[in-house]
Amino acid sequence: MSSASTEDDDVPADTTGGPSLPRPIRFISPATLNLHRVYEQNRQRLQKKDGSKVPDPTTPQTKGKPRLLLMGQRRSGKSSISSVVFHKLPPSETLFLESTARIQKDSLNSFMEFQVWDFPGQIDIFDNPNFTFDMDAIFGEIGALIWVIDAQDDYLEAVARLNSTILHLYRSYPHINIEVFIHKVDGLSDDYRLDIQRDVTIRIQDELSDQGVENAPVNFHLTSIYNHSIFEAFSKVIQKLIPRLGQLEAMLTNLCRTCRFEKAYLFDVNTKIYIATDNTPEDMASYEICSDYVDVIIDFTEVYGSWPRSQQWRERLEGEPWSQPLEEQVACEWAESGMVLADARRPIMLREVDRFLALVAIMKEGSYDKMPQINMNVDVVVKGLTEFFEITKPKEVVGPAQGLASP
């Protein structure tokens, strides 16, 4: 499936469109959200606590991009996780991944730009005789530390290392979110999973409170790359990094109420992470079907939408009897889609918000007849979302373009 995905990155270019094209068929939307502002705040807060330790804001070239650190014992599945979630590697092919020898840094351009650092498991960064790591460079702008524990292995050592890591970090960087992924749970029974989660939680909390650390920001997730749980866990992690998440959620909740949606998600299309949902209870099943629907749409788009049509084709379609440019023959310039499930005729709808985000919703049965009305409501919400990202986008531009932005 992923065989051609690399070619998909430069999808929108319609190179043979020729001079008469008023604009490219698909264009890059401006709504790229990055979290510079939040990080600036974090940094300043840190600066108050221990001034000298904070990195000079001008030096790191990666400034402004939140960073996710993947750490854990060797062979716990860190590289597999990042390949599956961020590079769309089919889970079955992670068998062939080599062990990671050095810190693997990936930069991701999505609805927000962030970095994923994959640490080799065999190196203890706090206690390494050969090489001392620059702690500030690593943890200075961190968005979240993800600690991966192999649930099918003996995890006592992993838990001990995690504890010492938390203790190291807690002193200098108390705001780091620590997310523990209890990983590879696909082979385990439900009861056993919960037992492990309970056991790990207790071990960590006991140890931390023994050391006088109370209420450390540690969260636990049960994950596996063979189902949607890894994406859901990442969704939770990423949501914590989103400024004004509450307002996004309120917007979606409102939409669900007015249109009688069962559940609505705002997806990051590239990673299938959802960045917001309405306030009805969490429901893994509806996340799964929505996320698979995004997959279906991505696949169709790749096969039928990623290559340029000929000029001739376009001229014929814009000529008599239509006599209109193609752009004006369509109702919506972004992708829109709907599907009716056979049981109870529940529709699912998808609407692209911009290049990176898509709104996916499951509707209540029988609402297919009201699609036109629903479409209008969705239009309004999509407009609202676009404005939202316009506003939360950082005002100043980092780097050489700064001079342009200031006047």
Added chain:
Amino acid sequence: MGASPAAGSAAGDSGGPAAALAQLKKVKKQKVLLMGKSGSGKSSMRSIIFSNYLARDTRRLGATIDIDLSHVKFLGNLTLNLWDCGGQEAFMENYLSQQRAHVFSNVGVLIYVFDIESRDVERDLATYVNIISALVQYSREAKVFVLIHKMDLIQPMTREDVFDHRAALVRRKTAEAVAIMHKQKPEQLQAQSQLQPPQVAPSTAGGDLSINLQLFATSIWDQSLYKAWASIIHDLVPNLSVIEAQLASLGLAIDADEILLFERTSFLVVSKWTSREGERNPYGDRFERMSNILKSWKHTCSKYTGTPRNAEQFSDFEYKMGATFSMFATKFTTNTYILVCMPPGEARFNSAKLNVAAARPWFRFLDGPVVPAQSAAGGGMSSSQVLGSTPSGYSGEASVGAPEN
């Protein structure tokens, strides 16, 4: 993945529309042998294609004992007699000796599965040669499909080389087996003069020393399985020329870029039509990809709704990708789904949906042997029968711009 030689397309289609229409009445039965070493994945692939198993569900399957006979109804007017032959050596010997005539006579298609990870390649090939000999002896006309299976276990970089190497080996062995059979031919023919139809005279048979062989690299974990099975099915479908002609007229009438016709349960591509513009699509593997995508979507739906896997899961799907393209997939006849990919435009889209609905009667023959009155009018649908919601003169214009077929 692996390039295979283009086998001669369906042989029986040369009779013209009249003969093809006469065929509509017949329900075709085809004997399909599924063979290969024990544990090579025969039953797994059968379950995935015809019983909607998920790839990971196939772990539950046990070994097949002797021959597992199943009748798969495909499109209403084709029944596949699927002989899933257990691959343990004792069974194999039995097929080749006591049951030889029973197993190998009247075979339409032999599907032979090789496990790429097998340790004893020589032995596998020896068994294969025996099977081929038996097949040539009893069913000379049978098509042979060799699936080199479990390719997912090979590193992606080397897959092509490994497959090419193995394919060459299989080809050579097949040619050898056939050649040997031809040398023995005179005695063989005498021995089975009762079994073999008399027209297979040594003089004509000696002309072609090869059998119709196609090789595929497959894995249950990706779309390659659909590619192989779609070509297996393709030649078996009766009235293929009628379906193709009617799809083409429909495609021209609604100005589509591509139309795919899927069988309902297996989601294998039964037939397809592509416009000249659609031919420029760089994704040559898109047909099996569509099968794979829609089938896994079906699984998702069945998981969500809690309905049985084989049940119908979705009825209407539409997708408009801004000013790039639009597409819709919908339930077409009782046994088929249709997927239409077309240029953007709301008016064009809506009229195409109506026209596809209006075209259903022309394809009703797919559901059973009964010939509906409309399709007797011939392969060509006159444009006056197409619903008039397109602007006037539109359909005529479309056919001017399109290639004459």
